[in-house]
Amino acid sequence: MYMKSQHSAESDKVITGSARTHILSRLEKARKIATTIVGLLDDTGSNVSEKSVLEAQAYRWMMQGALQFEASKWEECLEAYSIVHVVYSVLTRSASTKEADIFKEILSSTIEPSIRYAAYQRSLPRTMPMSRIVAQHALPNSDAVKAALKLDPDALKDHTVEPEMQRGQVGKDLPKTITWRSRTVKLEDARIAQSLASVNEAEEKLADLLASNTDMTPQDKAAAYDDILVPSQDAVDATKTAIDELTSEGVPTADQRLQALQVTRTALNYALIGWRVGRNRILCGYNDGAVLELVQHTLKRKYGKEIQASEESNGAKLARLRERVVLYDSTLQSIDSIKELPGVAADQTLGKELESKNHYFSALRSLALARSHALLDRPQNALALFSRALSYASKISVTDESPSHNKPLNLELTSSQSHSLQNLLQRLVTQHRALAEVYNLQREAVTSEKAKKTGSTPFIERLDEYPISGVDLTRLVDYPPRLRSIPVKPIFLDVAWNYIDYPGRAKKEVSVVKGDRDEPKEEKKDTKKGWGWFGRSAA
Numbered sequence: 001m002y003m004k005s006q007h008s009a010e011s012d013k014v015i016t017g018s019a020r021t022h023i024l025s026r027l028e029k030a031r032k033i034a035t036t037i038v039g040l041l042d043d044t045g046s047n048v049s050e051k052s053v054l055e056a057q058a059y060r061w062m063m064q065g066a067l068q069f070e071a072s073k074w075e076e077c078l079e080a081y082s083i084v085h086v087v088y089s090v091l092t093r094s095a096s097t098k099e100a101d102i103f104k105e106i107l108s109s110t111i112e113p114s115i116r117y118a119a120y121q122r123s124l125p126r127t128m129p130m131s132r133i134v135a136q137h138a139l140p141n142s143d144a145v146k147a148a149l150k151l152d153p154d155a156l157k158d159h160t161v162e163p164e165m166q167r168g169q170v171g172k173d174l175p176k177t178i179t180w181r182s183r184t185v186k187l188e189d190a191r192i193a194q195s196l197a198s199v200n201e202a203e204e205k206l207a208d209l210l211a212s213n214t215d216m217t218p219q220d221k222a223a224a225y226d227d228i229l230v231p232s233q234d235a236v237d238a239t240k241t242a243i244d245e246l247t248s249e250g251v252p253t254a255d256q257r258l259q260a261l262q263v264t265r266t267a268l269n270y271a272l273i274g275w276r277v278g279r280n281r282i283l284c285g286y287n288d289g290a291v292l293e294l295v296q297h298t299l300k301r302k303y304g305k306e307i308q309a310s311e312e313s314n315g316a317k318l319a320r321l322r323e324r325v326v327l328y329d330s331t332l333q334s335i336d337s338i339k340e341l342p343g344v345a346a347d348q349t350l351g352k353e354l355e356s357k358n359h360y361f362s363a364l365r366s367l368a369l370a371r372s373h374a375l376l377d378r379p380q381n382a383l384a385l386f387s388r389a390l391s392y393a394s395k396i397s398v399t400d401e402s403p404s405h406n407k408p409l410n411l412e413l414t415s416s417q418s419h420s421l422q423n424l425l426q427r428l429v430t431q432h433r434a435l436a437e438v439y440n441l442q443r444e445a446v447t448s449e450k451a452k453k454t455g456s457t458p459f460i461e462r463l464d465e466y467p468i469s470g471v472d473l474t475r476l477v478d479y480p481p482r483l484r485s486i487p488v489k490p491i492f493l494d495v496a497w498n499y500i501d502y503p504g505r506a507k508k509e510v511s512v513v514k515g516d517r518d519e520p521k522e523e524k525k526d527t528k529k530g531w532g533w534f535g536r537s538a539a
Helices: 002-009 017-041 048-072 073-093 097-121 130-137 143-152 190-212 218-224 226-248 256-284 316-340 349-374 378-392 415-453 490-495
Strands: 177-180 183-186 294-299 307-311 529-531 533-537
Touching: 017 048, 017 130, 048 073, 048 097, 048 143, 073 130, 073 143, 097 130, 177 256, 183 256, 190 218, 190 226, 190 256, 218 226, 218 256, 226 307, 256 316, 316 349, 349 378, 349 415, 378 415
Parallel strands: none
Antiparallel strands: 177 183, 294 307
16 A cells, blocks of 8 residues: 555656556455454454454455455455445444544545445446445355344445435336426436425425415525425436536437436526525515515513613614625526526527516615615715616516416516515605705705805815805905915024014114224234145244
C-alpha cells in the first residue's frame, strides 16, 4: 500500500511491471499471514472471543480483495470486499462508539470505494445501492459470513427496499409515462418511475395536510414541503444518472431513449423548482406577502398577568420585509434557472409564461421595498417603487382555465392573484401620491419659513443652498452696496501703520533745531595693515 500511495502521489510516474509484481507479491504474502493468524485463532485451545476471530477473518478477506483488485479480477474482488463489508457492518452495530467509528472509517474510505470501482468495471448499474451489491456478491458459505450471520441474521438483507414495498404499495402500479407540455414520453427506467410515484404520493399527502390544518403557521406549512422536495430531488438525480450512463456508452444525442430522458429531466426539474417556489410563497405570508400583516405580541408581567402589547415596532416590520425580499430574490433566480433546461428556450409560449411569473414576483419584491421606504418616512422613494411595482403587475398575463384551490402552492399563478395584486398596487400608488404631495407641501412650508428668516440676505450669499421654491430675482445682490466690515490680515496693518492715514489720527510734525545738530565726527582710521584676516602692525 505504501508503494502504491507513493506512485499515486507522484502522478508522473507510472507503476512499471516490476513494481506491480512486487506489490502483488507483498499482498499475497500478507494474505497468507492473515490466513495463518485466522487458523491460529480458530484453534479450540485459544481463549479468543468470536468478535476477535471475526475481525481477523475480515482482515484476511480484505487482503484477498486488495490482491484481486491489483490483479484486475473484478468478480473475485467484489466477492472478497462484499464479505468484508458484511463483517464490518455487523461489527459496527455491535461495537462500542469508539470502535464503531473506526469500522465506519474503514468502510467509507477503503471498502465502499473499492466495491464501487469494481462494480463499475463489471458494468453494474451505478444506481444500484451498496447493500444490494453486497447482498448479491457476498459468499454465504464463507466462514466469515456464517459467523456474521450468527451475530446478525439480517446481515445479508437488502436494506434498500423499494419505497412502495416499505409503504405497503406493492399492488399499486408505477407511472409508465410522463407528460411535459404537449409531449408524452415513456418511463423506461424503473428508478425514475418509482421516484415519480413517491412524488405523486407526497403531493397528495401535502394537499390533504394543508387542507385539513388551515390554522398551521407558515413555518409549519413550509416544513411540510420537505416531504415532497426530497423525492422530487431523487427523481431528478435518477434521471441525470440515466442520462450520464447512456452518454458514457456512446449513445448519440438523437437517440430516442436519450431524447425521452431529456424531456423527463426538464419536466422533473420544472416540478422541483415549482415546489421550491411554493415553499418560498408560503414563507412570504398571506397572498404571497402582498399584505403586511399586523403582528401583536403578548407580554407577561412579573406575577403572571398577561397584557396585550401594542403593534410591533418598525424595526420588526423592516426585518420581516427584508426576509421577504430575500425569498423573492431566490424565487426570481429559480425562474431564471428554468430557462437553462433543455427545450425551454425553443418554447415561446413557455417563455411568455415565465416572463409573466418573473413580472409577478418582481412586482412583489418592489412592493416590499416600497413598504420599507414608507416605514422610514420616505414617501417619494416609496411612491417611485410602488409605481414600478404597478408597471410590473400590468405586464402579467395569466390564463388559467380551471384553477385548483386544493392544490399546494407551486410556480403556477391564477388570474385572481394577478388581479388582486394590480388592484392593491393601484390603491397604494394613489395613496402614496397624495402622501408625497403632502410631504412636498410641508417641505415648501418649511423652506418658505426659513426664507422669511433669511429674507434680507441676497441670493449671492446663499449659493450653498438649493432654492426649492425658486430664486427671487429682485434679491440677487445688494445695490448700491452697503458699507460693511471686511476681514483683513492684521499683519498688514502692523507693517503699514506708518504709511496709512487713518481717520481721526493727525500726523505729528517733527521740529528740527539747527543748534542741536551734531557735527560730523571724523572716522577713526584703522592702523592695522595686512593681508586677508591676518593683520600686521606698521613698521
